[in-house]
Amino acid sequence: MRINNLSRRNFLNLVGAAGGPTAIYQTSLAMGVMPETGKPARLDLKRVDGQKKSVLVLGAGISGLTVAYELERAGYKVTVLEASKRIGGRNLTLRHGDEIDELGQKQVCEFDDDPKIYFNAGPARIPGHHRRVLQYCKTLKVPLQIKTNFSRPAYTHDTDHFGGEPVRVSKYVADARGFLSELLYKAVDKNTFDERLSGEEIEKLREFVKNYGDLKADGTYQGTIRGGIKSGGMVKPAELYEPMELQALLDSNFWRSGLASSENPDWGDPLMEITGGMDGIVKAFVSAINSNIVTNAQVQSIRNTTDGVKVEYHHRGKREQLEADWCFNSIPSHFIPAIPNNFADDYIAGLSAIDRGNFFKIGFQMKSRFWEEEGIYGGITNTSQRINQIWYPSTDIHSEKGVVLGAYAFYAQSEFFEKMTPAERLTFAADCGERVHPGYKSQIEAGVSVPWGRMNHMMGCGVRWSDEARAKYWDRLRQPEGRHYMIGDQISYHSSWQEGAFASAEFALMDMDQRERAADAATEAAR
Amino acid sequence: MRVGVLKSLMKMMMFTMLLASGHGAAGKDKSIPPEDLVYCTVCHGVNLMGNALLKAPRLSGMASWNVKYQLQSFRNRWRGVHEYDLAGLEMMPMAMSLTEKQVDDAAAFVASTRSPAPPKTIKGNVVQGKMLYQGCMACHGSEGQGNEALRGSPLAGLNDWYVKQQIENYQNDLRGISADDIYGAQMRAASKVLTDQQDILDVVSYIATLKQVTQ
Numbered sequence: 001m002r003i004n005n006l007s008r009r010n011f012l013n014l015v016g017a018a019g020g021p022t023a024i025y026q027t028s029l030a031m032g033v034m035p036e037t038g039k040p041a042r043l044d045l046k047r048v049d050g051q052k053k054s055v056l057v058l059g060a061g062i063s064g065l066t067v068a069y070e071l072e073r074a075g076y077k078v079t080v081l082e083a084s085k086r087i088g089g090r091n092l093t094l095r096h097g098d099e100i101d102e103l104g105q106k107q108v109c110e111f112d113d114d115p116k117i118y119f120n121a122g123p124a125r126i127p128g129h130h131r132r133v134l135q136y137c138k139t140l141k142v143p144l145q146i147k148t149n150f151s152r153p154a155y156t157h158d159t160d161h162f163g164g165e166p167v168r169v170s171k172y173v174a175d176a177r178g179f180l181s182e183l184l185y186k187a188v189d190k191n192t193f194d195e196r197l198s199g200e201e202i203e204k205l206r207e208f209v210k211n212y213g214d215l216k217a218d219g220t221y222q223g224t225i226r227g228g229i230k231s232g233g234m235v236k237p238a239e240l241y242e243p244m245e246l247q248a249l250l251d252s253n254f255w256r257s258g259l260a261s262s263e264n265p266d267w268g269d270p271l272m273e274i275t276g277g278m279d280g281i282v283k284a285f286v287s288a289i290n291s292n293i294v295t296n297a298q299v300q301s302i303r304n305t306t307d308g309v310k311v312e313y314h315h316r317g318k319r320e321q322l323e324a325d326w327c328f329n330s331i332p333s334h335f336i337p338a339i340p341n342n343f344a345d346d347y348i349a350g351l352s353a354i355d356r357g358n359f360f361k362i363g364f365q366m367k368s369r370f371w372e373e374e375g376i377y378g379g380i381t382n383t384s385q386r387i388n389q390i391w392y393p394s395t396d397i398h399s400e401k402g403v404v405l406g407a408y409a410f411y412a413q414s415e416f417f418e419k420m421t422p423a424e425r426l427t428f429a430a431d432c433g434e435r436v437h438p439g440y441k442s443q444i445e446a447g448v449s450v451p452w453g454r455m456n457h458m459m460g461c462g463v464r465w466s467d468e469a470r471a472k473y474w475d476r477l478r479q480p481e482g483r484h485y486m487i488g489d490q491i492s493y494h495s496s497w498q499e500g501a502f503a504s505a506e507f508a509l510m511d512m513d514q515r516e517r518a519a520d521a522a523t524e525a526a527r
Numbered sequence: 528m529r530v531g532v533l534k535s536l537m538k539m540m541m542f543t544m545l546l547a548s549g550h551g552a553a554g555k556d557k558s559i560p561p562e563d564l565v566y567c568t569v570c571h572g573v574n575l576m577g578n579a580l581l582k583a584p585r586l587s588g589m590a591s592w593n594v595k596y597q598l599q600s601f602r603n604r605w606r607g608v609h610e611y612d613l614a615g616l617e618m619m620p621m622a623m624s625l626t627e628k629q630v631d632d633a634a635a636f637v638a639s640t641r642s643p644a645p646p647k648t649i650k651g652n653v654v655q656g657k658m659l660y661q662g663c664m665a666c667h668g669s670e671g672q673g674n675e676a677l678r679g680s681p682l683a684g685l686n687d688w689y690v691k692q693q694i695e696n697y698q699n700d701l702r703g704i705s706a707d708d709i710y711g712a713q714m715r716a717a718s719k720v721l722t723d724q725q726d727i728l729d730v731v732s733y734i735a736t737l738k739q740v741t742q
Contacts, residue, residue: 103566104620298565300573314559334580338572352580419616454617457569459581 043506045513046520049075053516056081056311056322058302059330060293061089062501063487065285066136067328068293070509078291079322081313083298083457087286089330090122090461091498093277094363094448101456107422110446111365111403116396118277119363119403121450122461123498124391125149126272129265132502133281134272140284143275148394150262150269151379153228156254157436158384162244166381166436171227172254174214175243178221181213258382266497275395281498298457299331301340304482326512328505330488332356332460347481350473354490357462358453360414362387362407362429365446369402370437385432386416406433406447410462418451425449462496463489480511556587556641563629564636566621576642577686582614584689587642588741591634592675598622598630605708609701614692638742647735649687649728656733659726662717671737678710684739691731694718 053076057064060082072078084101086092096113099106100121111117125147126133137144152173155166188202188209197205209215214224223243231239249255261267274280286293300312300319309327313320331339333351341348371377371392378394391405406429409417417425426447433440452461465474477486485508487501494500556574560567567575570583577585586594600606607619625633666679673681682690696702703715721727 102620103569103617104622104624106624298568314565317559317562319557319559335569335572335578337580338576338578338583340573340576356580415613419610421620454620456566459570 043070043509043513045070045074045509046517047075048516051075053077054308054324054326055079056309056324056327057330058299058311058327059083059089059488060087060295061330061488062091062281062498063489063505064089064328064330065282065289066502066505067487067509068289068291069285070505072289072291076326077324078289079324080289080291080293081297081299081311081322082293082295083331085295087293087295088122088279088282090452090458090496091279091282092121092450093279094119094121094450095277100448100450102422102451102454103456103459105422105454107448109448111448112401112445114401115276116399117365117401117403119361119405119448120273120278121361121363121448122452123278123496124273124405125267126274126498127266127268128270128272130497130499130502132506133498136502137274137281137284140281140288142280142284144272145275145395147271147273148269148378149267149271149380151376151392153375153377154379154392155381155436156252156258156383157381158252158254159435160384161248161252164435166383167244168228169258169379171241171244172249172252173259174224174227175221175249176255176259177226178213178215178224178243179246179249181209181215182219182221184209185213185215185219253384254382258380299339302327302329302484303340303342304484307483309483325483327484328487328508329484330486330490330501332458332488333463333486333490334460336486343481343484346473346476350469350477351486353466353469353473354477355464355466355469356453356460357411357464357495358414358418358451359461359496360407360409360417360449360451360453361405362417362425362447362449364404364406364426364429364433364444366402366404366443367445368400368443369398370439370443371404372398374437381436383432383436385435386413387429387432388413390433390436401445404433406430407449411464414451414453417449418454422449464495478507480508485512558639558641560636561632564633567633567637570617572642574640574642575637577645577689579648579686579688582617582689582692584686585642585645585684586637587640588684588739589637590673590675590681590742591638593673593680594634594637595630596678597680598625598633600708600711602630603705603708605705605711606702609696609704611699612696612701615696615701641741644684644739645686645735647687647732649691649732649735651725651728651730651732653729653733653736655726656729656731659721659730660733662720663730666713666717670740671734672740681739682734683737684741685734687731687735690734691727694721694727694731 055071055076055078057068057078057080060080064080068078068080094100094109095118096109096111098109100109152168152170154169156169156172157166185206188206206219210219213221214226215221221243223240225238225240227241229238230241262269294315297313297315300314303310305323308323308325310321310323311327333354334356336351337348376392377397378392381390382388383390386409387407389405389408393402396402407417420428426449430441430444452458477491487504487508489495489497489500489504491504492500494503570578570581571586572578572583575586577583601619601622607615666674666677667682668674668679671681671683673679693702697715697718700715703711705711721730
């Protein structure tokens with residue numbers, strides 16, 4: 001019996017921890033995420049063969065490639081202009097010899113030249129409800145595999161709690177449930193629920209919480225096999241862990257962050273990843289797209305004309321110009337005001353109201369798969385340190401080496417790493433890892449750091465829309481400006497997810513298609 | 528024959544276009560940055576017109592000596608070192624990565640760029656500002672044209688929000704703090720003459736009225 005001096009506030013905290021999923025579900029619902037996650041809209045674009053219709057796509061990331069792929073199939077002449085030398089945008093898988101084009105701090109990936117050794121520096125996870133990503137993977141025959149995201153044998157680690165020692169997620173979760181269940185079991189007959197529950201219901205509720213928290217027959221929580229086996233369990237009887245102190249659990253922070261994360265639809269197991277690296281979808285697009293994708297083509301101006309869009313760009317030391325009937329623009333919103341244009345003031349004001357985000361990742365090539373020796377096969381350890389997370393690969397089990405995500409930081413946390421040199425970042429993250437896995441540092445053979453807020457032609461990732469900006473400009477930016485559409489995850493409720501990019505492209509394509517059809521109908525009527 | 532006529536016609540057209548995009552023709556700059564300086568345009572925008580969203584100031588037409596001096600200030604770690612100077616910190620590694628030749632190239636490139644005068648975003652009392660500006664003239668010039676001998680940056684043509692930010696950076700000791708940054712230290716002391724926020728708004732909005740003269 002370890003529940004002593006439990007304050008009301010702490011109880012509420014605990015309830016909050018258990019209430020996470022519901023809260024998250026409701027938040028998702030309010031954000032308009034859930035109803036859209038059913039069947040993807042089937043794009044049924046009107047064919048325009050022989051009509052010499054043309055399209056300019058700015059940016060060869062996921063949304064731009066989607067538009068190019070769909071419209072060339074509908075008979076449009078498509079040209080894609082990409083400012084950087086690389087196709088894929090933030091979909092970036094790093095392998096041996098790849099360049100990391102950070103402003104002023106270029107790095108070269110020094111991983112082994114081995115197809116198993118790669119790091120997804122951008123998107124790395126696909127949940128089952130991201131129907132569009134999955135649909136394109138299916139259509140383009142891009143192989144997928146399961147990616148373990150939430151792993152009970154992984155750790156929660158807090159330098160200020162549990163003596164700074166990593167605690168298995170399984171133990172933490174089991175104890176949190178056990179304590180909560182015991183409290184509820186005891187509260188049931190204290191007249192608390194009299195008005196709501198009948199005697200029979202009270203009994204059922206007690207049975208429920210006994211199972212939920214794995215309580216003893218008398219309704220006390222004394223630890224559970226769900227928290228992991230300390231020793232034995234095969235030819236000797238299993239010895240279980242003692243429950244931790246309730247106060248220690250409440251003082252820790254994991255219930256605030258990682259505990260319920262797997263119950264968010266975006267992070268709910270089983271997740272998927274593309275076999276061989278997330279850029280498999282980019283490669284598949286590139287081989288499926290026949291249109292011209294021009295790299296090293298930096299846009300210099302974008303102007304709506306009476307019946308199209310005119311774009312100037314630099315390419316191979318020359319100034320070029322293209323005109324098309326439509327333009328789909330995935331250039332990061334924070335660059336647009338610094339590209340000459342003739343957009344309306346409120347359109348520019350809207351683009352300026354989106355907050356540029358920044359994410360940061362580190363990948364380490366490890367000499368051996370030491371985490372497997374600790375019974376960890378994939379999933380994430382959460383730590384209170386600035387690296388936030390350590391991810392373990394869930395594929396190529398028992399192969400010689402592996403790539404571990406050594407840091408994943410967001411927004412202000414990301415700035416902390418951005419200020420460092422690449423070498424300093426790796427050293428810092430190695431020290432953090434050492435506190436979770438003694439010997440971690442000595443396992444590192446090579447590392448890469450990717451600060452999206454400093455990457456060439458990106459300077460950001462994971463835009464944020466304030467409620468105010470959303471209320472004022474969301475509809476405006478979703479709608480076209482003349483014959484120009486802004487697209488990309490930036491124009492979605494799912495920024496920094498590929499599904500947001502796909503959904504945005506799909507929405508713009510359907511809007512354009514309606515306008516094409518309406519124009520046809522008008523021409524027909526005029527005849 | 529026909530080809531020849533076409534060619535000379537095209538030449539004439541090119542010439543006319545060049546005239547149209549000549550010095551001072553705001554927004555008509557068709558110059559192409561050297562490949563290794565495209566980086567500058569990522570944050571500072573097309574023709575270095577400035578991008579407030581990235582806190583990257585307009586640099587178009589900036590005197591080459593000042594471009595060099597500012598880059599050198601970053602390289603000397605006079606600028607872009609304080610933990611609160613986020614925009615400066617963003618710039619710093621870029622300046623550090625340049626070779627001496629690239630610094631020279633950047634100076635020439637920046638000086639050659641043209642873009643429309645920056646939009647006015649700060650409202651202050653221009654008349655008050657003009658009076659306050661008397662104290663800035665010695666180093667920054669009567670028309671904000673700058674003073675190379677005293678390393679007084681040209682101010683005409685800079686974004687008003689950027690001028691304000693830099694005054695505040697000096698006032699808050701984010702800039703001009705290194706022992707060997709003599710001119711920076713002078714400016715830091717000078718910035719403290721502007722005792723209230725309104726003074727800053729006034730002087731900044733006056734500076735925004737000064738017309739940039741490019742070479």
